[in-house]
Amino acid sequence: MMKEGFIYVDKAAKIKLYNKRAKEIFRIDKSMGTGHPQGAIKKGDLVIIGDNCLGKDDGGLKPESLSKIGIFDKTIRPTDVLMAVGTFEDGSIKPVYRHYHQGEDFLPSVSLQTEILGFPVSVQIGSDSITISFGGESFVMSYINSIGHLVIIDRSTFKVKFYQTDGYTARSEDLLYVLNGKHYRAKGPTVDALDIINQDISSIHKEGAAIQELCNVARGGSSTYKDQFSEINGIPTLCSVFPVDIRGKRDGAVLKIEDISSLQKVIQQRNDALTYIEEMKELVHDKVLDEEGMTIIKGESPAMKNVKKLACKASRSNSTVLLLGESGTGKSHLAETIHGSSTKKDQPFIHVNCGAMPESLLESELFGYEKGSFTGANSEGKAGLFEKARGGTIFLDEIGDISLAAQVKLLGVLQNKTFFKLGGTTSITADVRIIAATNKNLEEEIKNERFREDLFYRLNVFPIWMPPLRERKEDICCLCDEILSQICEKLQCGEKFVSPGAQRLLIGYHWPGNVRELENTLERAANMADGRIITEHHLPERITSHQGKIRQTVWKSFQEYTEEAEKRAILETLAYYNNDKKRAMQALKMGKTNFYQKIKKYNL
Ligand SMILES: Nc1ncnc2c1ncn2[C@@H]1O[C@H](COP(=O)(O)OP(=O)(O)OP(=O)(O)O)[C@@H](O)[C@H]1O
Numbered sequence: 180m181m182k183e184g185f186i187y188v189d190k191a192a193k194i195k196l197y198n199k200r201a202k203e204i205f206r207i208d209k210s211m212g213t214g215h216p217q218g219a220i221k222k223g224d225l226v227i228i229g230d231n232c233l234g235k236d237d238g239g240l241k242p243e244s245l246s247k248i249g250i251f252d253k254t255i256r257p258t259d260v261l262m263a264v265g266t267f268e269d270g271s272i273k274p275v276y277r278h279y280h281q282g283e284d285f286l287p288s289v290s291l292q293t294e295i296l297g298f299p300v301s302v303q304i305g306s307d308s309i310t311i312s313f314g315g316e317s318f319v320m321s322y323i324n325s326i327g328h329l330v331i332i333d334r335s336t337f338k339v340k341f342y343q344t345d346g347y348t349a350r351s352e353d354l355l356y357v358l359n360g361k362h363y364r365a366k367g368p369t370v371d372a373l374d375i376i377n378q379d380i381s382s383i384h385k386e387g388a389a390i391q392e393l394c395n396v397a398r399g400g401s402s403t404y405k406d407q408f409s410e411i412n413g414i415p416t417l418c419s420v421f422p423v424d425i426r427g428k429r430d431g432a433v434l435k436i437e438d439i440s441s442l443q444k445v446i447q448q449r450n451d452a453l454t455y456i457e458e459m460k461e462l463v464h465d466k467v468l469d470e471e472g473m474t475i476i477k478g479e480s481p482a483m484k485n486v487k488k489l490a491c492k493a494s495r496s497n498s499t500v501l502l503l504g505e506s507g508t509g510k511s512h513l514a515e516t517i518h519g520s521s522t523k524k525d526q527p528f529i530h531v532n533c534g535a536m537p538e539s540l541l542e543s544e545l546f547g548y549e550k551g552s553f554t555g556a557n558s559e560g561k562a563g564l565f566e567k568a569r570g571g572t573i574f575l576d577e578i579g580d581i582s583l584a585a586q587v588k589l590l591g592v593l594q595n596k597t598f599f600k601l602g603g604t605t606s607i608t609a610d611v612r613i614i615a616a617t618n619k620n621l622e623e624e625i626k627n628e629r630f631r632e633d634l635f636y637r638l639n640v641f642p643i644w645m646p647p648l649r650e651r652k653e654d655i656c657c658l659c660d661e662i663l664s665q666i667c668e669k670l671q672c673g674e675k676f677v678s679p680g681a682q683r684l685l686i687g688y689h690w691p692g693n694v695r696e697l698e699n700t701l702e703r704a705a706n707m708a709d710g711r712i713i714t715e716h717h718l719p720e721r722i723t724s725h726q727g728k729i730r731q732t733v734w735k736s737f738q739e740y741t742e743e744a745e746k747r748a749i750l751e752t753l754a755y756y757n758n759d760k761k762r763a764m765q766a767l768k769m770g771k772t773n774f775y776q777k778i779k780k781y782n783l
Pocket residue numbers: 475476477478504505506507508509510511512513576617618658661662694695698
């Protein structure tokens with residue numbers, strides 16, 4: 180049997196030949212079930228809908244169109260999965276329906292079961308077929324991407340007067356058209372297949388680049404359209420268009436079609452499997468790193484768990500990381516941990532405190548200098564920190580404090596991955612991973628022209644925000660345990676513990692100096708306590724007296740707290756997915772509209 184379908188149209192785009200295979204491909208040669216006569220929908224008819232993607236392959240059905248069967252629900256959105264039973268233009272029966280937002284809450288298989296006027300009705304949407312059942316009879320439609328399945332019951336006889344079948348697009352019987360009152364054709368074993376000869380091709384095939392090309396070429400255009408992918412009537416095909424000339428004059432054109440639905444399905448399954456494997460790999464990797472590497476970072480609050488997740492990702496990539504957050508929150512600690520968990524862990528980690536370095540020295544320290552390049556220079560010349568960090572990581576701490584001149588030079592390194600020594604003429608490759616950190620608000624610095632915007636964008640490839648300690652008080656106890664045991668080891672004073680009363684005070688304090696302040700407080704307390712227990716008496720007055728002040732705290736409204744949390748959730752997820760909005764949206768299990776509304780609301 181011929182594998183390809185052929186359609187021949189004349190200059191006026193009228194179909195002159197449509198072979199058997201083409202009819203099979205577009206499912207217009209089938210006996211199509213038990214059958215029904217031709218007709219149109221009437222007021223009061225019972226309508227049963229199963230649509231796996233509202234607006235696609237259903238004639239463009241809109242949520243508003245559902246008012247025809249008594250559904251006025253503003254939460255139904257285009258692309259929703261919908262199952263509905265209602266009466267046409269007659270409110271005598273309350274519609275029954277269910278809808279799901281794609282991706283957000285749609286399960287691979289959903290169903291709706293109800294009873295209308297004593298008849299059982301069910302709609303079942305699976306991963307590749309939709310089944311509508313009424314009074315014991317079932318109507319199954321299989322699909323590749325999307326479909327709009329429809330069954331209509333005559334209200335006076337309770338007989339099926341229309342059901343959807345394959346080839347509905349070619350028959351112009353898309354769901355919306357039928358709901359709009361368009362006449363549908365008769366179906367059934369005794370009904371002749373759709374007569375398409377002499378019909379305008381656009382009445383059978385409304386869309387697809389191949390159909391457009393066919394019409395162009397039939398009218399006299401030239402064609403290079405060979406084995407191209409084109410979706411025709413929702414069916415994935417490979418098409419070629421050939422001109423037909425008779426005695427040197429254009430007579431029409433032929434479209435050769437190959438059905439690649441099954442191939443498409445296999446590709447889809449393969450892609451799904453690959454995505455699944457990738458997800459599993461990431462999960463396993465994250466878990467291993469979580470267990471092995473990021474345990475050095477103490478903190479189990481949701482904010483710190485997220486920081487650790489991001490740090491895991493950062494340690495696996497070579498991208499520039501920008502650590503943001505108040506002073507003392509642990510940015511340097513995190514930078515070292517990222518390096519220590521990366522493949523570069525056995526290579527150098529060079530910590531440069533850019534803020535502490537005099538401006539005149541910064542350039543020569545970072546990039547080195549050739550001998551005799553400036554007064555006071557070592558006569559042998561010097562390798563810079565970028566060279567010393569070769570193969571490893573350079574951590575540019577307090578990056579917000581460097582001069583504009585140094586920023587230009589750094590930008591050059593980030594853009595070209597090369598630099599010159601001071602007084603040097605040979606370019607040196609910067610084979611180094613950059614992690615930068617600042618407690619400044621760089622956007623503010625850019626506004627005040629103290630920081631270059633282009634440098635900010637080069638640095639802000641993988642941002643991680645360290646939350647201040649006052650926003651993750653649940654971490655205080657485990658930080659105390661960790662830090663106190665390090666301190667006791669350093670002081671060689673034996674193990675010490677924090678009493679519950681002192682713990683309460685530590686949790687109540689607002690920690691403007693963050694973890695660094697906690698560390699200093701514990702070191703002082705460990706020195707003060709003669710015994711093994713650190714009590715309230717060993718804590719400084721600013722902490723013990725703070726307890727009384729807590730009650731004067733100005734509480735925010737519930738809405739403000741909620742908004743802060745929402746903003747933080749979106750920001751952190753966006754950072755985690757490298758600003759990939761789609762993935763962030765999926766991870767947050769948010770609908771598209773909701774997600775973009777929040778982005779707009781919080782100016783993210
Ligand atoms: N999660 C943590 N677990 C254990 N120790 C921590 C943690 N976070 C911070 N520290 C300790 O707190 C101190 C301050 O942290 P760090 O120097 O990394 O902060 P920073 O954000 O880089 O500060 P600055 O912006 O002032 O440079 C360090 O001694 C660090 O070891």
